[in-house]
Amino acid sequence: MTLQPTPEQQAILDLGPTSIRVRAGAGTGKTTTVAMVISNLVANHAIAPERILGMTFTNKAAAELAEKVSNLLPDSVDPARQVEVHTYHGFAAQVLSEYGPLAGVDTRSGIITPTFARQLIRDVFFSAPHDLLDMTYRGTLDRIRKLGDQLGDHLSGPEDLLRASVIHAGDEIWAERVEIAQALVGYNAAKRELRVVDYSDLVTLSTRLMQAHPALAGTIRDRYRVVVLDEYQDTNPAQRVLMTTIFGNGFPVIAVGDEDQTIYEWRGASAQNFEDFVDHFPTAEGAPAHDTSLTLNRRSGPGILEIANEIRLEANSAADALEAADDLDTEVFTYWGQDALSEAEWIARQFEALHESGVPWSHMAVLFRKNKDFAVVIDVLGRHDIPLEVANVGGLLSVPEIALLRAWLSVLQNPEDSTALAQILFGSGYRLGIADLAVLTGWLAANKPEEPDAEEPEPVTLIEAIESLDQIDGLSAEARKRLDRFHDTYRELLVETQSMSLAETCRLILDRTRAWQDVEALPPNPRLTARLNIYRFLDLADDWSPLSGRPSVEAFLDYLDAMEEEPAEELDSARLSGEDAVTLVTVHRAKGLEWENVAIPAVFDGNFPSGPAGSYPDPVKFSYYLPVELRLDTTVDALPEDQQERSALLRARHYAQEWRVAYVAATRAKRRLFVSGAYWYGVPEVRVTPAKPSPLFTLVESHPQSVNAGHAEVGARPEMLRRSEPDADPDPLFEGGWQAALRMAIDDPSQLDRLAALHGVETQYQRLAGEWEERLFSLDDVGAHGPDEKSRSVSVTGLVTYAQCPKRYYWTDVDPLPRRRNLAATRGSEIHRRIELDQRGQVPFDDMELGLYDALDEPEPGETGGYSAYEGSRFAAERARFVEAPFGVDMGNNYTIRGRIDAIYVADRHWEVVDFKSGRRKDDPSRMVQLEAYAVAVNDVGFGDARPETVDVTFAYLGGGLEVVTVSADDAWVESARAHLTALTNAIDAGEFTESPGEWCHTCDFLQFCGPGQEEVSG
């Protein structure tokens, strides 16, 4: 593929392999330019592709860059010779995996995510008393983590803080800082014990390693001829030092970034890196690196760019203004409404009008500065029958279907969670009324143990009340029926989810609560909305892995809590489904994305631009900010001694970053931008004073390019922001409809108080709810439901891996080693997902392990493969009776085999059990284990009322056009399969984990640790 470079791009290409800084403005084709630079180095400077190292921030960006580069490479280049593209953290991890022991790092260490780091800090923090740190304040943990992250960002550790504290004896702030440092020393010890490292450690340890062993740095440097650093504005000082240690002193380094999109300073990005690049990475001749710019914006029309350029100036940008490459028609509208609901109504009407004129929903997006603003917009767009997809976790938790699923997880984990129970019982599934609640709590009151101090007082919980319904008088027949149904479902779930994986648990809840049927019964657009958001949540549950051990519901719920409060982990840009739905996403997650039409709501003073979360990062006043003397970017962080001057400087820095966030938001739009706000926000508690337009709103509203679509006069403060009116079938229990009531309960359970007041039963409700809550929190759990420690579970995926190579299974499941991200698996998962969408079932079982053998082979260029092979097949023409059907087969030797079948097609009493493979046919006999497990599952478990008379098990290979391998699973075959599966699980139990080399070694993550594997590959 050939692309014609613009003059700006050509000027960069003409510089050849040398150190260059490229200031690439928003929408100027940054990734394309990087790909052009690399292909130019290959084509015109005789540099082999594999000797070019590309570095970017996220896995997604790394994959996109690798793909773009391979598309641009000259035809003469062997496609197997790839440019090496890493994330910054991935590169550091590779350095450690090669030379870790020299830095005292066990190469088998796992990497923990920020959420788990927080959990580990919490465990360490609460294990010892503290004099100065407030152990009752939950923000204390965040402060410890914050300071730990900053230390890592500047290549320091808690020991450095303790050393620095010596000269600050008597200083209160430093005394507190010393306690934080001590907690971090404990955290580091805990990590060593668990054999894990966090993201900061990766960079810190690898940099120290390279600094201590210059010869090793030279070895790594000699592998490459040029390094290309993408998104360089988001790097922190530690990452920069790692780069300069290996690639400084005249090595050709090309950095591409946009200082105007530095929006991650709060998590360590240093604006000074980009500013000082030309000095940090001089040319081979010792001169400052070349400085170039890309200003021709190919995304947005001139009207939007004019406004974006003005926003940029508010951030004190020194970069050149953007110019529109094309004279696109653009429109910018502002609207200031009475309250959040009328504002969301306005957005909904604008989107409806666009859609009526032929614009797909997927060309529209709503970008939020904060998670809290999602809920109202989700509600109102839903009421307008607009399909929508929430693309980040914080916002996703505001979606009613997800809130309900989370409530079920919570109740299964902890039956005393009264908020979650209320959500479920008042929700659409059961619609319990306040009068029914009164009866239940009355029974609880009457059955209160008379002698609480008796040796064995009988505990009575709400669950037990529900289990004793036949003893309770006064319940309506309908309520009794609903509570019976709840009880059955709850009990089934408790039993069946005992040893299930997290993702399987979520899927089972959706099955048992008939959530999918409810979704399928919705009209088309709400159905698409519900499906997309449930899929996204299930993807999250699938991808998520815990600190140690198997993913548990408890740890996942903790993770969700943390994500709701602190979306810092969501650094990757959003992954969109491609369905025709409006995207709802935070601005931070929208970086790198674009839409024809973008709405930015809640642009009110203090919200966007946002005020500081707490305080400005002043290390003189607050113990949890890194002191200037330990920072590596001292130019940026030299702080005035005078308190007022210092505050003014920190304030200005904070708002400059907020304006850059606004710049990122505005430059996502191609043709239309809708900027809005309102006076009254807050659900359920409306703010006390009306909101004012923020400086950002005023800038856009007063700009000559924008059209004022309305600016309301301030009205009286509403008592509450009532959500949309019900559109059909008014609920007899909730005037505003069950969805509104549920959402109110989700937002704040105290909203039920108001509802009771509306019904005139406030006093009665308060008394009974109080009694109920007292019971819930004072009585014992309904019983231990933890997994049976003795029983063991192995996935079908694990069994196939074991059949291939027991050692690989050992390093994957028993004593896991770090593993590479598998792009083929990601592609395979996507195909499965699309098949499932097509079959209208559940989300595919797309964990990484499955992908290892499920998606090894991509179709050759020109071959018909992947999803299109499925589309043309008999499998697409027919509806499967079961899709993504989970099962667990007890092998009778203490092992349960768990798995999920892609599809089961039923014709009369004949079943065809199908597993779709995104790769091409492989006759590796170990794969047959999968079909054996499916056949035994169908025989033992059954998936429907009527058992099949005959069963075929099929692999449908989609990789090179459809190829089908089918086996007739008659009784003899099933028994032989059972014997084979039993033998495999017995061998696992006996600890037989010898290497079994074969062609699979080529794709084994553990090759570098495995002698027999290396012999196989080299032979």
Ligand code: SF4
């Ligand atoms: S390299 Fe080969 S032999 Fe070694 S663990 Fe991996 S698959 Fe097994």
